[in-house]
Amino acid sequence: EVQLVESGGGLVQPGGSLRLSCAASGFTFSDHYMDWVRQAPGKGLEWVGRTRNKANSYTTVYAASVNGRFTVSRDDSKNSLYLQMYSLKTEDTAVYYCTRVLVAGPHYYFDSWGQGTLVTVSS
């Protein structure tokens, strides 16, 4: 069974930093692209960023709203995904989900999600 468990959320002041982790199990983590998606309280879903797999040189892509402030990384030896967040703003307050990307032919879609971890940016 695929499991994704996020951790590391909490309260942080504007301008601060935080690192989220996602522990993966039940599948070959190293084979998959992995993404972060967030959801502000009472709002819709927003894609944050992606790390591709080793076969694709672990390249990353980001949403414009976080580019230059957030870094997605992974450690395949630990089956773990990370989101390092810097220069946090109040608008970064959200539940952050770790997601697995499943490839089915030409389709790259989010087939598994963690339970999410809440990040609150407030003074």
Add this chain to the structure above:
Amino acid sequence: DIQMTQSPSSLSASVGDRVTITCRASQGINNYLTWFQQKPGKAPKPLIYGASNLQSGVPSKFSGSGSGTDFTLTISSLQPEDVATYYCQQYNSYPLTFGGGTKVEI
């Protein structure tokens, strides 16, 4: 960026009703579209990928159609357990983008 527009933003229907939700992309996305169901306090769950492919384990009362810019999600017979917010999402190009959601109530 590709904007995804869902309609309606909310709807109320009766048990057994056929429900249709529409998603429109601001430019063509082929069939690179996923539909998700999200219940309160839970993570989203994929229902349909590739616009019309049923995700494993999802009941066949859910179906999707469309290509290019216009897509639909249909629930053939609404049940109480289908109360949720439904989102479409395109993966044709970066940044990946979601629709604003459709809240389905009974």
